[in-house]
Amino acid sequence: MGFFQLWLISLVTIPFLCSLESVNGIGANWGTQSSHPLPPETVVKMLTDNGIQKVKLFDADYGALKALGKSGIEVMVGIPNDMLATMASSMKAAEKWVSKNVSDHINNNVNIRYVAVGNEPFLSTYNGTFLKTTLPALQNIQAALIKAGLGPKVKVTVPQNADVYESSTGVPSSGDFRTDIHDFMIQLTKFLNENGSPFTVNIYPFISLYIDSNFPVEYAFFDGNAAPVNDGGTTYTNMFDANYDTLVWALQKNGFTNMGIIVGEIGWPSDGDRNANNQLAQRFMQGFMSHIAGNKGTPLRTGPIDAYLFSLIDEDEKSIQPGNFERHWGVFSYDGQPKYALNLGMNNAGALIPANGVKYLQKKWCVMKDSARLDDPSIAQSVSYACALGDCTSLGYGTSCGDLDARGNVSYAFNSYYQKNDQADEACKFPNVSTITKEDPSKGTCQFNIMIEPYYGGANRSFQSIWSFLLGLVMFLLL
Numbered sequence: 401m402g403f404f405q406l407w408l409i410s411l412v413t414i415p416f417l418c419s420l421e422s423v424n425g426i427g428a429n430w431g432t433q434s435s436h437p438l439p440p441e442t443v444v445k446m447l448t449d450n451g452i453q454k455v456k457l458f459d460a461d462y463g464a465l466k467a468l469g470k471s472g473i474e475v476m477v478g479i480p481n482d483m484l485a486t487m488a489s490s491m492k493a494a495e496k497w498v499s500k501n502v503s504d505h506i507n508n509n510v511n512i513r514y515v516a517v518g519n520e521p522f523l524s525t526y527n528g529t530f531l532k533t534t535l536p537a538l539q540n541i542q543a544a545l546i547k548a549g550l551g552p553k554v555k556v557t558v559p560q561n562a563d564v565y566e567s568s569t570g571v572p573s574s575g576d577f578r579t580d581i582h583d584f585m586i587q588l589t590k591f592l593n594e595n596g597s598p599f600t601v602n603i604y605p606f607i608s609l610y611i612d613s614n615f616p617v618e619y620a621f622f623d624g625n626a627a628p629v630n631d632g633g634t635t636y637t638n639m640f641d642a643n644y645d646t647l648v649w650a651l652q653k654n655g656f657t658n659m660g661i662i663v664g665e666i667g668w669p670s671d672g673d674r675n676a677n678n679q680l681a682q683r684f685m686q687g688f689m690s691h692i693a694g695n696k697g698t699p700l701r702t703g704p705i706d707a708y709l710f711s712l713i714d715e716d717e718k719s720i721q722p723g724n725f726e727r728h729w730g731v732f733s734y735d736g737q738p739k740y741a742l743n744l745g746m747n748n749a750g751a752l753i754p755a756n757g758v759k760y761l762q763k764k765w766c767v768m769k770d771s772a773r774l775d776d777p778s779i780a781q782s783v784s785y786a787c788a789l790g791d792c793t794s795l796g797y798g799t800s801c802g803d804l805d806a807r808g809n810v811s812y813a814f815n816s817y818y819q820k821n822d823q824a825d826e827a828c829k830f831p832n833v834s835t836i837t838k839e840d841p842s843k844g845t846c847q848f849n850i851m852i853e854p855y856y857g858g859a860n861r862s863f864q865s866i867w868s869f870l871l872g873l874v875m876f877l878l879l
Contacts, residue, residue, distance in 0.1 A: 427454030427708035433715040435820050439855045440467035449753040451746025456708045460501035463857040469509045476514035488536035498544040520561040535588050559600040559664040565650040571631040575646035598660035605639040606668050622687030634699045645700040667710035672724035674798025682740035716791045724793035735852050759853040766818030766828035767811035769835045782830040783813045790816030801846035819851035
């Protein structure tokens with residue numbers, strides 16, 4: 401694989417205000433893998449306040465869809481990969497899903513325009529798990545939409561990782577679908593194209609930087625400082641344009657010249673890695689917004705870029721298997737507060753507008769006792785437990801809390817677990833080494849968060865939260 405080719409494909413997944421021409425309907429991904437999600441109504445108000453006209457959901461979360469009713473926001477609702485086999489094997493299941501998660505909500509004024517069938521199902525690391533179920537599931541959902549009378553209004557799509565295409569020479573004009581899945585991609589893309597559906601792709605320059613220490617950093621951004629890449633007279637100075645145009649070439653070569661493209665995810669995390677911080681995230685996100693403003697498009701395809709930023713809000717329960725940065729993609733933090741200056745060009749403020757009316761728990765934290773010793777044998781076990789059930793992804797080299805000393809690391813771990821469990825007294829009873837304080841232990845860039853009040857959208861969530869805590873407590877007592 402050529403050096404440039406590594407930059408081209410991804411595996412997944414000083415503040416300033418600038419004047420932007422209005423962007424053609426920028427969207428945002430709204431994930432719900434949070435221990436303490438903001439109320440859906442609060443999130444919808446954030447979307448409308450910030451002029452975000454489109455939202456992409458990873459499932460059919462009832463609370464989110466209900467709150468989106470009458471907002472006018474265009475919605476892409478998702479079917480998770482673990483449901484593909486069911487949708488593929490049963491037309492009845494597909495019809496039931498469409499009725500419950502599309503028709504019913506459209507009848508309540510939710511502006512659903514797309515159904516995302518799966519999420520990056522052909523990702524190389526899945527080893528073909530979803531190859532044989534994705535297209536049948538897509539076909540059944542399409543048929544169910546037509547049967548429900550929604551065919552002209554609601555389109556199906558399959559968000560793909562950018563690794564489904566590649567370049568044999570490392571430049572966009574050599575782009576084609578990945579050899580091992582070429583036939584699958586042709587069949588799926590042909591079906592989408594015949595039904596007037598777009599090709600959806602997730603593009604992540606950050607991931608290329610994360611996996612390749614030799615990746616030229618400037619090429620990830622939009623400042624024009626990278627060494628240009630010449631492709632038969634077409635010049636590329638950023639990875640996004642090159643990656644996007646590699647897909648355009650792949651589509652053209654296989655007979656899909658005029659097929660619409662949606663960028664389903666694009667973003668930059670703010671923590672959890674040495675290249676993930678507010679400064680670089682702001683630089684990338686503002687650079688992207690400025691780059692697509694005025695509908696300039698890419699060298700190969702001018703015009704508006706249809707894109708969903710990844711993501712709206714941090715999610716502290718996302719899997720960290722790809723990396724600790726996974727919980728820090730939001731342009732807003734867990735409590736709906738902007739992380740950095742960002743002008744989406746969609747409201748008169750020229751900056752992100754925070755969530756309103758957020759309610760926090762009390763101003764108290766769980767920390768390591770002054771009298772406790774670092775060589776106490778229970779420390780390592782307690783920290784391991786706290787991090788496993790809390791969130792310690794802000795600890796480590798180059799992260800926001802990377803400069804804490806050993807005692808600070810212990811306190812951060814304890815507080816994370818304590819806050820996640822709603823400041824319950826029992827959650828700060830690590831054996832003889834923890835205590836509750838009302839003095840904020842935050843230091844420099846490292847914030848010891850106070851959790852927001854839990855939102856219970858229904859009895860099921862409340863029961864689940866209580867059960868999770870009790871289960872964790874029992875496990876801890878058995879240690």
